[in-house]
Amino acid sequence: MAELMTLSVRPRALKGKGTSRRLLAKNLVPGIYYDQKGQNIPVQVEILPLTKLHNKLGSSRVFHLEMELDGKPASLPSLIWDMQYDPMKSTPIHVDFYGVDLDRQIKVDVRVVVEGKAKGLILGGQLEIFRETIEVICKPLDVPEKIVIDVTELEIGVNLHISEVQFPAGVRAVFEDNFAVVGVVAKEAEEEVVKGAEAATPAAKA
Secondary structure, three states, rough: OOOOEEEEEOOOOOHHHHHHHHHHHEEEEEEEEEOOOOOOOEEEEEEEHHHHHHHOOOOOOOOEEEEEEEEEEEEEEEEEEEEEEOHHHHEEEEEEEEEEEOOOOOEEEEEEEEEEEOHHHHHHHEEOOOEEEEEEEEHHHHOOOEEEOOOOOOOOOOOHHHHOOOOOOOOOEEOOOOOOEEEEEHHHHHHHHHHHHHHHHOOOOO
């Protein structure tokens, strides 16, 4: 097992918009650490290491959150549960961390990546990815970086459903309906959908 990445945070005593603005001006991002017992701890973290870690791990991979807890240094297995961004600068303005138990299963969304060239593309079809992510359940250290789907054998009019997707050991999908994840459609059908959408859109007034 690869060594987990770490991120250091510090407790944050004060709350409120004014405090958040002052932290952001110092390149510090306000946040909250939530544990499984319902404890919420306000924290602050440097923006650069936070951004680097999120770019590397996303919101589904575990890392060690290092902070002082009850007066003692602690290293807490955690996820970045949510990150809010400034709409103008695209920089983080708030982050939520969630502590996990490495021995208990969690539900997370994992991104879908396709590989191979579908047979249907050679015949003029178009590959459609219906789900960008798949919700899976597994132990935190078993969460895959991505779900790779080989589309080589897909022909025109054929979809690959969630029940047919292969997952790593210890990982399974969470679903009730056997939905399509990827498929190959005829370009004519795709064009009809586009034309229908355009026809349904009211023309702009001159």
